[in-house]
Amino acid sequence: MQLLLIGLCIGAAVCGYALYAQNGLSKPIPHVVILLGPPGSGKGTQAVRLSKELALPHISTGDLFRENMSQNSPLGQEAKSYIEAGKLVPDSLVLKMLFDRVKRPDSLQGYLLDGFPRTLAQAEALEQMLPPSTKLTVLELDVPDHLIVERIAGRLSCAQCGNVHHRLFSPPSIADRCDKCGGVLTQRRDDQAHVVEERLRVYHEQTKPLVDFYSKKGILQRVDGTKSPDEVFRSLQSKL
Numbered sequence: 707m708q709l710l711l712i713g714l715c716i717g718a719a720v721c722g723y724a725l726y727a728q729n730g731l732s733k734p735i736p737h738v739v740i741l742l743g744p745p746g747s748g749k750g751t752q753a754v755r756l757s758k759e760l761a762l763p764h765i766s767t768g769d770l771f772r773e774n775m776s777q778n779s780p781l782g783q784e785a786k787s788y789i790e791a792g793k794l795v796p797d798s799l800v801l802k803m804l805f806d807r808v809k810r811p812d813s814l815q816g817y818l819l820d821g822f823p824r825t826l827a828q829a830e831a832l833e834q835m836l837p838p839s840t841k842l843t844v845l846e847l848d849v850p851d852h853l854i855v856e857r858i859a860g861r862l863s864c865a866q867c868g869n870v871h872h873r874l875f876s877p878p879s880i881a882d883r884c885d886k887c888g889g890v891l892t893q894r895r896d897d898q899a900h901v902v903e904e905r906l907r908v909y910h911e912q913t914k915p916l917v918d919f920y921s922k923k924g925i926l927q928r929v930d931g932t933k934s935p936d937e938v939f940r941s942l943q944s945k946l
């Protein structure tokens with residue numbers, strides 16, 4: 707009797723696996739989510755929440771560059787002058803850094819991109835690199851320029867953990883100290899008003915065309931980014 711039961715269990719397991727594999731379910735379809743939007747539109751804040759919700763790693767090319775700059779790596783040294791001037795880092799450097807990052811095992815089932823792609827060449831390179839079965843979702847946070855400047859001017863970033871506060875909208879409990887890790891909060895050099903203006907100019911010239919690029923493919927979803935972070939998050943969830 708016991709042997710019969712064991713036999714039945716093994717049989718059921720083998721059949722189950724065969725069905726699973728036959729339906730192509732043995733390899734889950736990777737899901738890549740792109741968050742598009744101007745600097746200061748809330749991509750970083752929303753990416754942290756979405757990454758938890760979707761259980762996908764949050765990959766921010768800006769954070770990767772800042773990590774490299776704080777380690778003074780050759781890549782960080784090369785990127786620094788572009789970033790501090792509000793310019794885009796050349797595509798070749800960004801692509802190599804991003805492709806190395808997405809090769810890591812945590813990205814096998816997909817990832818959430820924050821700050822990438824920022825040029826048509828980057829979008830095309832990403833398309834070439836993704837396996838054809840990938841599900842690609844593009845979410846655009848729509849925020850007008852006059853609000854961007856106000857938002858970025860009050861932004862305070864933690865040098866230690868990257869957490870972001872805002873002087874008006876999410877002030878830290880202790881002045882100039884990060885709520886998450888107690889690190890010192892400072893203004894990013896590229897968040898100074900004159901650099902923000904250049905970043906916005908670059909956004910309209912080089913990144914905004916991606917809205918059209920992804921709209922034409924029918925995969926762009928637009929969300930009003932002027933609402934509160936909770937409302938924006940709910941709208942993003944409803945699009946996924």
Ligand code: AMP
Nearest residue numbers: 767768788789793794795800821822824
């Ligand atoms: P972010 O934190 O996304 O605002 O990025 C900060 C800066 O890093 C940008 O202003 C650019 O100088 C650089 N950067 C980040 N991502 C990219 C990208 N995909 N292409 C070119 N430059 C980038």
